Amino acid sequence: MKPGELNFDGVERRPLKAFTEKAYLEYSMYVILDRALPQLADGLKPVQRRIVYAMSELALSAGAKHKKSARTIGDVIGKFHPHGDSACYEAMVHMAQDFSYRYPIVDGQGNFGSTDDPKSFAAMRYTEARLRPYAETLLAELDQGTVEWTPNFDGTLEEPALMPARLPNVLLNGASGIAVGMATDIPPHNLKEVASACIRLLDEPDVKLRELLKLVPGPDFPTGGEIITPRAELRALYEEGNGSFRARAVYEVADGEVVITALPYQVSGARIQEQVAAQIRTKKLPMVDNVRDESDHEDPTRIVLELRSNRVDVEQLMAHLFATTDLERSYRVNLNVITLDGRPQVLGLRELLVEWLSYRQRTVTRRLEHRLGKVNARLHILDGLLVAFLNLDEVIRIVRREDEPKPVLMKRFKLSAEQAEAILETKLRHLAKLEEMKIRAEQAALASERDELVATLKSPARLKKLMRAELVEDSDKYGDARRTRIVEREAAKAIDETELLVAEPVTIVLSTAGFVRQAKGHDIDPRSFSYKAGDGFQAAARGKSTQQAVFLDSTGRTYSLAAHSLPSARGQGEPLSGRVDPPDGATFASVMLGEPGDRYVVATDAGYGFIVRLEELYARNRAGKAVLAVPAQAKAIPAAAVGDDPDALIAVTAATDGKDGRLLVFPVAQLPELAKGRGNKLLNIPAAKSEHRTELLVAVAVVPPQGRLRVLCDERAMTLAWSELADYGGERAQRGSLLPKNYRRVTGLEVESPGA
DSSP, X not given: OOTTOOOOTTOOOOOHHHHHHHHHHHHHHHHIIIIISOBTTTSOOHHHHHHHHHHHHTTOOTTSOOEEHHXXXXXXXXXXXXXXXXXXXXXXXXXXXXXXXXXXXXEXXXXXXXXXXXXXXXXXXXXXXXXXXXXXHHHTTTTTTOSXXXXXXXXXXXXXXXXXXXXXXXXXXXXXXXXXXXXXXXXXXXXXXXXXXXXXXXXXXXXXXXXXXXXXXXXXXXXXXXXXXXXXXXXXXXXXXXXXXXXXXXXXXETXXXXXXXXXXXXXXXXXXXXXXXXXXXXXXXXXXXXXXXXXXXXXXXXXXXXXXXXXXXXXXXXXXXXXXXXXXXXXXXXXXXXXXXXXXXXXXXXXXXXXXXXXXXXXXXXXXXXXXXXXXHHHHHHHHHHHHHTHHHHHHHHHHOSSHHHHHHHHHTOOHHHHHXXXXXXXXXXXXXXXXXXXXXXXXXXXXXXXXXXXXXOHHHHHHHHHHXXXXXXXXXXXXXXXXXXXXXXXOOOOHXXXXXXXXXXXXXXXXXXXXXXXXXXXXXXXXOOOTTXXXXXXXXEETTSEEEEEETTSEEEEEEGGGSOBTTSOOEEGGGTOOOOTTOOEEEEEESXXXXXXXXXXXXXXXXXXXXXXXXXXXXXXXXXXXXXXXXXXXXXXXXXXXXXXXXXXXXXXXXXXXXXXXEEGGGSOBOSSBOOEEOSOOOOOSSSSOSEEEEEEEEEOTTOEEEEEETTEEEEEOTTGGGGXXXXXXXXOEEOOGGGOSOOEEEEEOTTO
């Protein structure tokens, strides 16, 4: 034996890879077959099947008295399902919830949860349960030789491997589950519709899916609502066995209020209230005053929206709520079931119904064969009893005189052991002449039944007729009207925030430190605002609260934010860096506000710029949009608005030492309109002889005809009338004219409109 090698007798040695692979595969198959996926035959998972069977064994039929749920769960986990009691109890509760199951199987008494919180049910020691009448469709034929029986987990009892379902429960109540590598999502359907489709398949085995979909147009939820998915998409879903569809709530208008009367499947009314109330609080629903819940026993769903006026467009409001709340939901469908051969498979609607009908045919055949065996056995006994009555005196003599009368009777009258035993067990009271007549009548009835059974078993047509009759009977007994309407509607669309807001005049103020705030109105002086220590006024823009504010940073990137979302000017504002992500070291140069078609002049202090429309500056993300190409060591300067009737464009420079300042006026038409780039030269700035630039473009402005220009220089300001601007006129890219000696340290430009 080599060192380190173990060789214990009776111990198998296997590679770890092989062992783990086998163990995981076995675990996967267990989860798939014995936990997560329902059987196509009865639509139940093992825990559900065991609960139903255990309740039938406890005689908890629909007409029986309720028993404590703990009693049922104790039997289930003690006899058939050795798992957690809480998980088992939750499975039973789920089968009792009429808002979860389209056709509940368990009749619960006590707190079994609510639509707002399905898991708010009371502990099993408080609740009671029994089976509902619908459970008979699963149990009625259980003792008629219809299904196979398997030993329970400890081999002391037997349990049914499947239930002899008289209806395709897998579609009626649906199922959901997640296994290893696969999942199932089967929505509930209407019993009468599915039964009609099964009958149609029995009558016409080659019927196409499109014909079946006339009978089963779509799912049918216990909570009602509307399915709005186009029928073409539903047809594709049922053809492939997977896909998705959308369902939404149902509402009506009463007394100037919107009343929601039905919610989509598995949607909580409390959750809807929270979502609507949140939008009211954040002023995203200005047309709604309040939301309240008036649901009660008579109206399980009644959520009321109080409107501000009768002029509210209800359709637009509800379309917005459908798009922004759970009043409209998407549901995934995956018709993944364990088929009759024991393998998981995704089936289309037609294939699923065909396979279930084959199971039903097999079940009915086994039931008839079981009954035929019983009838033949009874006829055999009756034949023996009739021989005894015809030879009564001889039979009595043998019984009185023989020590072992059974073999003597068998030999004397050529009887079987069963017949002889039946004769010996006959009571004296049954030896009257009337009993012979009863035996002959019973023989005739059983013989007729036997002939009928044999004929049915030999004739596929008669067998299908019987199946059809039973489907019709169960459909009439347990079926009901459809609850979920199928109405093709357009996809819901949320109302644009700007449509919900009242357009108010606002002024956006930007500080040199990058703080921003929003002030109501246009008649304000942003320079008079209070600023933090070391901070001051940088730029301002006037417009409407419904517009997008665009910010330009020193690197030439732009950022857009909704004007109404900016903080109030009652405080000192908030840093823009909390809303956007500018490059490291960048500062904010300007703010713009207006309509998308408005035009602005954007420029760098290197003397280059261009005209751009505001819509070209809108950014979609926090990182902004690169618009203005900024040379090395340069930066962007505040933008200037171009009015509807522009004439003169002003460009002004200042020397870094404050000793030189030039101003150039030229027609706006000489500057091109671009979407992005460096632009054209506005004013000629001599090239710097060293790394330190001696002259910078500090501001640009556009003056309308007959307007005035204010040149700001530190604490002083010089006003130039329209006629005086001609003294600084020239062509684009010229050097410009020197400003007066006391106004060469320019810090900014302001434009005054004519008549201001």
